[in-house]
Amino acid sequence: MTTRLNSEKLAELADRARSVRTNIVKMITEAQSGHPGGSLSAADILVTLYFAELKIDSKAPKANDRDRFVLSKGHAAPVLYATLAEKGFFPMEELLTLRKIDSRLQGHPEMKNVPGVDMSTGSLGQGLSAANGMALAGKIDGSDYRVYALLGDGELEEGQIWEAAMFAAHNKLDNLTAFVDNNGLQIDGPVAEVMSPLPIPDKWRAFGWNVIEIDGHDYNAIYQAIQTAKTVKGKPTMVVAATVKGKGICKMENMVDWHGKAPSREECELFLAELDN
Amino acid sequence: MGKATREAYGEALRELGGKNKDIVVLDADLSKSTKTNLFAKVYPERFFDVGIAEQNLVGTAAGLAAAGKIPFVSTFAMFAAGRAYEQIRNSVCYPKLNVKIAATHAGLTVGEDGASHQAIEDISLMRSIPNMTVIVPADATETCQAIDFAAQYNGPVYIRLGRMGVPDIFSDDYKFCYGKAVKLAEGKDVTIIATGVMVSVASEAAKELTKAGLTARVLNIHTIKPIDHSAIIEAAKDTGAIVTCEEHSIIGGLGSAVAEVLVENSPVPMERIGVLDVFGESGTPKGLLVKYKLTVADIVSAAQKAVSRKK
Numbered sequence: 001m002t003t004r005l006n007s008e009k010l011a012e013l014a015d016r017a018r019s020v021r022t023n024i025v026k027m028i029t030e031a032q033s034g035h036p037g038g039s040l041s042a043a044d045i046l047v048t049l050y051f052a053e054l055k056i057d058s059k060a061p062k063a064n065d066r067d068r069f070v071l072s073k074g075h076a077a078p079v080l081y082a083t084l085a086e087k088g089f090f091p092m093e094e095l096l097t098l099r100k101i102d103s104r105l106q107g108h109p110e111m112k113n114v115p116g117v118d119m120s121t122g123s124l125g126q127g128l129s130a131a132n133g134m135a136l137a138g139k140i141d142g143s144d145y146r147v148y149a150l151l152g153d154g155e156l157e158e159g160q161i162w163e164a165a166m167f168a169a170h171n172k173l174d175n176l177t178a179f180v181d182n183n184g185l186q187i188d189g190p191v192a193e194v195m196s197p198l199p200i201p202d203k204w205r206a207f208g209w210n211v212i213e214i215d216g217h218d219y220n221a222i223y224q225a226i227q228t229a230k231t232v233k234g235k236p237t238m239v240v241a242a243t244v245k246g247k248g249i250c251k252m253e254n255m256v257d258w259h260g261k262a263p264s265r266e267e268c269e270l271f272l273a274e275l276d277n
Numbered sequence: 278m279g280k281a282t283r284e285a286y287g288e289a290l291r292e293l294g295g296k297n298k299d300i301v302v303l304d305a306d307l308s309k310s311t312k313t314n315l316f317a318k319v320y321p322e323r324f325f326d327v328g329i330a331e332q333n334l335v336g337t338a339a340g341l342a343a344a345g346k347i348p349f350v351s352t353f354a355m356f357a358a359g360r361a362y363e364q365i366r367n368s369v370c371y372p373k374l375n376v377k378i379a380a381t382h383a384g385l386t387v388g389e390d391g392a393s394h395q396a397i398e399d400i401s402l403m404r405s406i407p408n409m410t411v412i413v414p415a416d417a418t419e420t421c422q423a424i425d426f427a428a429q430y431n432g433p434v435y436i437r438l439g440r441m442g443v444p445d446i447f448s449d450d451y452k453f454c455y456g457k458a459v460k461l462a463e464g465k466d467v468t469i470i471a472t473g474v475m476v477s478v479a480s481e482a483a484k485e486l487t488k489a490g491l492t493a494r495v496l497n498i499h500t501i502k503p504i505d506h507s508a509i510i511e512a513a514k515d516t517g518a519i520v521t522c523e524e525h526s527i528i529g530g531l532g533s534a535v536a537e538v539l540v541e542n543s544p545v546p547m548e549r550i551g552v553l554d555v556f557g558e559s560g561t562p563k564g565l566l567v568k569y570k571l572t573v574a575d576i577v578s579a580a581q582k583a584v585s586r587k588k
Binding site: 064068070110111112118119120122123125126128129130131132133134135136137138140159160163164166167170171 | 301322323325327328330332333335336337338339340341342343344345346348363364367368371372373
């Protein structure tokens, strides 16, 4: 089985990711609030999932047999919204309503009103449990859909994550693939300094998960990890993806200050020009 | 003495399991106490023990509901409404997912385990969350019907159940009506509004009051949210005085909910029977009800006081 993406697909993913990153910057600038760093670090993972893997249909966002995606690190809502709009779940223009009154696009994802959002998240640590429940429902029903979740590395400091980690392995949820967006930074500084969750892969192995370590900006690596996870029986898979916070914009890369800060209009112009090149 | 509401819950759940294949049950290492083990024995493929991990208990149920299941989640009220409060708020109620939280061992009548296990704040916590429904059954029959209702209702429900056996109040022809108070006795001087284990105590108190020449209406309010506004307003207008009784803190529970309706619609003298903003302690359930002033005599004197305050 070939697990490499062809050059055409790779080019498409790169284009999509550029568009998603552009929209992340635009929408956070327009809102003058939001989380650019962790949205940009996760963009390549979401784009690969949504444009090379997920069995979903923007015209039937609640279809029972669809694959599910839970953004457990809900503060990265801009990357989810930008990806969903890119995929046709709602109009691209709506992205500029992010975080504004009367908008469906809440600061953190809300599943009731936004087509394509499979779980309301934002309070860290809760998304993996919800993904477990969806995967378990699939097992009970004998459905063959898969469930994906994206966790932050700082989020691993939440106790509920490890309750959920035990549960998924204990119940052999091999229809669940989770990612850690391992960008190394949280609000108060480097995760290793604030409250180290390291070594991340060893912890998940110890909890009974299949673990794959990749470069989270390499489309082929992301795609291969997804395909490998589908072949693993009896265990959930954790893809520990090494990423760069603020990826794609030099001034933001690896800068903790860009965790939850909006660019000014001037900065926005510079960042968009950089993404355009 | 009749069954405890938790026992009726376990039996109702087992019945329901046969009728509705979408029902799944989750527990956190307390299935023998919460009585979900009755369901587990018959439907092991739809029963999941998450271990001692209440946050994941509620979160997993949210995911199951998001994928079309009807999860009933059980643990002690302390660990459901308390430990997993924020999961209930953010993972269940905010997205209005179809999760039923059947919390047992509520209130002081947990008994010997003491204050650490006696949830006296759960009604308050649960009723303040948007989209949540709060039901406190008074006996086994009402519990069975409340569980049937919860399974049919689409949205989050918190059902408060007790450890201790309670007298049977309702006969088999009883019909549980969501959101509607149940009139158990008629009277003209005062209305005693009770919920859960205090309902039978309130009925006793009404009988006792006749010796003092007072007649009391008795209302069982099983649905604390949404509360029956019209029954409360009618009681205030008809009897002119109200006493509320609950095995819960006087802050935020039934008494508060009734007071909110009264002050906005028809203020009358009101007294609250409940735990007076203190923690409980170890003891027999009966002994604790006496020490914390949740007895027939306490209700009688509260009723007399309320009546005496009428202008």
